[in-house]
Amino acid sequence: MQPSTDSQSVVYETGNRTVDDAVARVLDGERLDRRDGLALIAQPVDALAAGADYVRTQLGDDTVDACSIVNAKAGNCAEDCGFCAQSVHFDTGIDNYGFLGPGKILEAAQRAERDGAQRFGIVVAEKGVSKEHRPEEWEEVLEAIRLVRDETDVEVDASLGILTEEEASVLADEGLNHYNHNIETSPRYFPEIVQSHTFEKRVETLRVAKDAGMDLCAGVILGMGESPTDRVDAAMALQDIGISSLPVNILNPVAGTPLAEQGLPDITTEEVVKTIAVYRLLHPESRVRLTGGREVNLDTDGQVAALEAGADGILTGDYLTTEGQSAADDLEIMQEAGLRPNTEANEFDPEAVKERAADEADPETAAGTAQTNSELKSDD
DSSP states (O other): OEEEEOSSOEEEEOSOHHHHHHHHHHHTTOOOOHHHHHHHHTSOHHHHHHHHHHHHHHHSOSEEEEEEEEEEEBSOBSOOOTTOTTBTTSOOOOOOBSOOOHHHHHHHHHHHHHTTOSEEEEEEOSSBOOTTTOHHHHHHHHHHHHHHHHHOSSEEEEEOBSOOHHHHHHHHHTTOOEEEOOOBSOTTTHHHHOOSSOHHHHHHHHHHHHHTTOEEEOOEEEOSSOOHHHHHHHHHHHHHHOOSEEEEEEOOOBTTSHHHHHTOOOOOHHHHHHHHHHHHHHSTTSEEEEOTTHHHHOOHHHHHHHHTTTOOEEEOBOOSSSOOBOHHHHHHHHHHTTOEEOOSSSOOOHHHHHHHTTOSOOOOSSTTOSOBHHHHHHHO
């Protein structure tokens, strides 16, 4: 991009009128709409990425925020999300277990803290942790939140499914920072992926959590057969809700799930980068977070390209049922993209993380127990 000066301001121009106009309007405080999003996602990736990255440099702090999660209760979920290895409806062969317990969750949080995570998410695979129907489990969840809050420097997040107003109020009072509840895809395409509950039900829980005072982490999964229009419409739905963290997952099909059996075409790096860039422009002040499936769908250069297209957050370490990338590798990718790790909540030494690398055993969870299509192909 080249600088252009006039009497009012200094801007950067890509030479693409659609992108340049959007960048200027975003930096002037205007919120882009659906028409803008659809126009932008049709633009060439280089101009789009450059414009989005410039917005990030102007509104962000040149850091990448790392979060980490633990699968605190695995499998036997009654919902039928077509991508999910933990649904009771699909035979995926993952490890199933009840709530891990506060001590083991603290252990996982301490590992995440040592690896440089700024926030740590307690994730439960079920329709919702219920204060009324499972009071003992509910109290264990609260105790785990208190332990992580009091014994580490990371901020405590959680993904506990559907919430009542009372439950959300209690979680907020306990200091839960972000509530995660992904919308997965657009309202139009959602019924193609999930039949056991509605898109509106997911949005309702996000609003309940936000009204209780928690920040929201809500995002999507790319590569489930959705169209570029669906990707834009998902971002617009999140814009209406108001989020501070937008995780962008990329489908890594798990054997036994409906989406794995459909044999969907792999999403391209260009599609991922363009979507990241559009999300940055539609959500200029949110953390746009590159999360699950990135290592399988993007090589190192592709992950760097996503960070150079406006992404400023990652999910580091293992995921719920699949293995992730090491914190040391993530730090190298940040550095290659010309960014530095965020240390606002957890001041850590990146060099120590690189030196430690994989010399510590991960806490035992369901991570790595799912068999993905990519692993099956490599075995052939």
